Amino acid sequence: MVKTYSKNQLERYPVYLKVLREMREEGERFSASSSIARRLGYSEEQVKKDLAAVSPTLGTPGRGRDISSIIEDIETFLGYREMTSAVIVGVGRLGSAILDYPGFADMGLDIVAGFDSDPAKIGTNINGREIYDVSRLSEIMPGLKAHICIIAVPSAYAQSVADMAVKAGATGIWNFAPTHLSLKKGVIVENVNLASSLAVLSHRIKTNLKED
Amino acid sequence: MVKTYSKNQLERYPVYLKVLREMREEGERFSASSSIARRLGYSEEQVKKDLAAVSPTLGTPGRGRDISSIIEDIETFLGYREMTSAVIVGVGRLGSAILDYPGFADMGLDIVAGFDSDPAKIGTNINGREIYDVSRLSEIMPGLKAHICIIAVPSAYAQSVADMAVKAGATGIWNFAPTHLSLKKGVIVENVNLASSLAVLSHRIKTNLKED
DNA sequence: TAGATTGTTAATCGATTAACAATC
DNA sequence: TAGATTGTTAATCGATTAACAATC
Numbered sequence: 001m002v003k004t005y006s007k008n009q010l011e012r013y014p015v016y017l018k019v020l021r022e023m024r025e026e027g028e029r030f031s032a033s034s035s036i037a038r039r040l041g042y043s044e045e046q047v048k049k050d051l052a053a054v055s056p057t058l059g060t061p062g063r064g065r066d067i068s069s070i071i072e073d074i075e076t077f078l079g080y081r082e083m084t085s086a087v088i089v090g091v092g093r094l095g096s097a098i099l100d101y102p103g104f105a106d107m108g109l110d111i112v113a114g115f116d117s118d119p120a121k122i123g124t125n126i127n128g129r130e131i132y133d134v135s136r137l138s139e140i141m142p143g144l145k146a147h148i149c150i151i152a153v154p155s156a157y158a159q160s161v162a163d164m165a166v167k168a169g170a171t172g173i174w175n176f177a178p179t180h181l182s183l184k185k186g187v188i189v190e191n192v193n194l195a196s197s198l199a200v201l202s203h204r205i206k207t208n209l210k211e212d
Numbered sequence: 213m214v215k216t217y218s219k220n221q222l223e224r225y226p227v228y229l230k231v232l233r234e235m236r237e238e239g240e241r242f243s244a245s246s247s248i249a250r251r252l253g254y255s256e257e258q259v260k261k262d263l264a265a266v267s268p269t270l271g272t273p274g275r276g277r278d279i280s281s282i283i284e285d286i287e288t289f290l291g292y293r294e295m296t297s298a299v300i301v302g303v304g305r306l307g308s309a310i311l312d313y314p315g316f317a318d319m320g321l322d323i324v325a326g327f328d329s330d331p332a333k334i335g336t337n338i339n340g341r342e343i344y345d346v347s348r349l350s351e352i353m354p355g356l357k358a359h360i361c362i363i364a365v366p367s368a369y370a371q372s373v374a375d376m377a378v379k380a381g382a383t384g385i386w387n388f389a390p391t392h393l394s395l396k397k398g399v400i401v402e403n404v405n406l407a408s409s410l411a412v413l414s415h416r417i418k419t420n421l422k423e424d
Numbered sequence: 425t426a427g428a429t430t431g432t433t434a435a436t437c438g439a440t441t442a443a444c445a446a447t448c
Numbered sequence: 449t450a451g452a453t454t455g456t457t458a459a460t461c462g463a464t465t466a467a468c469a470a471t472c
Contacts, residue, residue, distance in 0.1 A: 005415060006462080006463070007412055008463080009463085010408070010411050010412045010415050011405070011408035011409075011411060011412060012408075013408075013411055014405065014407035014408050014410075014411050015392055015405070015408065017407075018390070018391060018392060018407075019392060032428080032429060032430090033429075033430085034428095034429080039392070039394070040392060041394075043464070043465065043466095044429095044465095045464070045465055045466070045467095046463095046464065046465080048429090048430075048431070048432095049431090049432090049463095049464085049465095052430090052431065052432085058430080058431085059429075059430055059431080060429080060430075060471090060472055061428070061429050061430040061431085061470070061471045061472050062427070062428045062429050062430075062471075062472045063428080063429070063430090063472070064428090064429065064430085065429095065430090078411050078414065078415075079414050079415075079418065084414070092309075093305065093308060093309035093312055094306075094309045096305060097304075097305035097306045097309055100305055103390065103407070104410070107407060107410055108414070109410060109414075147417070148413070148417070171417055171420070171421070172413055172414075172416070172417040174409070174410070174413055178230070178315065179230060180227055180230060180231060180251070180252060182251070182253075186420065188413060188416040188417050188420055190409055190410075190412055190413035190416070192404070192406065192409050193223070193226065193227070194404065195226035195229075195230075195315070195319060196222070196223035196224075196225075196226050196227065197223075197386070197402055197404050198226075198316070198319055198321060198386070198402075199222050199223060199225055199226050199290050200219055200222045200223060200402055201360070201384055201386055201400060201402035202290065202291050202296070202320070202321075202384075203217060203222050203290075203291075204384070204400040204402070205359070205360070205383055205384040205400050206291065208383070208398065208400055209383070218438080218439070220439085221439085244452080244453060244454090245453075245454080246452095246453080255440070255441065255442095256441095256453095257440070257441055257442070257443095258439095258440065258441080260453090260454075260455070260456095261439095261440085261441095261455090261456090264454090264455065264456085270454080270455085271453075271454055271455080272447090272448055272453080272454075273446070273447045273448050273452070273453050273454040273455085274447075274448045274451070274452045274453050274454075275448070275452080275453070275454090276452090276453065276454085277453095277454090
């Protein structure tokens, strides 16, 4: 009887959070599933189910849910209220964009160090995070107590970086390289695949045009 | 009897492409669904269905499919063999990383111009693409025949940029800002939402740990 | 009280997996 | 020919939507 959450469902929670915070900014105190659904283009039933699945705080029939409570419940569910350490490998343009983005801290993700192979970058500091030689990954990572490795290196190096990271204790890989990684069971890989995202966009546009 | 493709399915095609190109590099000429499935951790049936859905070239029982033919068929299906023009709004760290990435051209996406509000960037050139003042978006975009707008501005500006882009003829929005956009029916929005991606990763790691 | 919205069970819809005849 | 793998139909599984009693 353990609750399970599909990938799609998990992806919706940060979206709810965003909208609920907006509603709170606008001065609302309570929100009905129907109003959230309308804003997001979701069905009302889906919103009800999704929120009930993570919120022990019950809603009030006739009035809706207390916005601050759901925000808190979603934040707790998503792990935003405790910090997890991560390292990033590859601090090129994309990697430094990630390091520079302040939002991850609010999501409970603390990127504590960076690694790169470029001598010009090694020893520097990006946003207070030291950049080390990637060859020292397995030496340094365990001491940082980081179990998430963000991979932002070119495709060709991604698999070997992932292998090193797993040896150094990574249980989760956030892969920004446009390539598939094979890792032993038990290691979670989440891919940010722009080619896939673009495929969806292009196909939808094409299909949409044909309909007219 | 028109074939339809789910979001998940569409997202898989670029992954197949990557693996098939690797197999070709390795000197293979034919591939069985089972071997592709094994590499990717997909089920064999899924691979068979996915490939059959986009490939008019039939496979050979007992031998598999001709790798070069499927590659060609997937590329055609994904629209990689004809160019579509796009503009990008916001050329900060993320925006310039996107402009700098050479891969999109191979996916049929031609980013023809950039827009920003920073006077220091306006009038410059990134990778051969002129950067214009964002206030001139509606004036310049129609002449570029670009119907896709990539949004890489801070959240607060994303909705108004999207509205401008749609007025200027955009039918597709590739949204990298961490916010939900509301647009009129018929405009396709595809979000690259790192918060959602991280939510999936974190939850999977947590669940995984509990299982042990 | 009446209206609105909750939480939840049942029905539907869609996607994935299993099974198998066809065939190179 | 026998083995392998195809393409496709049927079965299963899971997620979304519909329906509705409970209640503030």
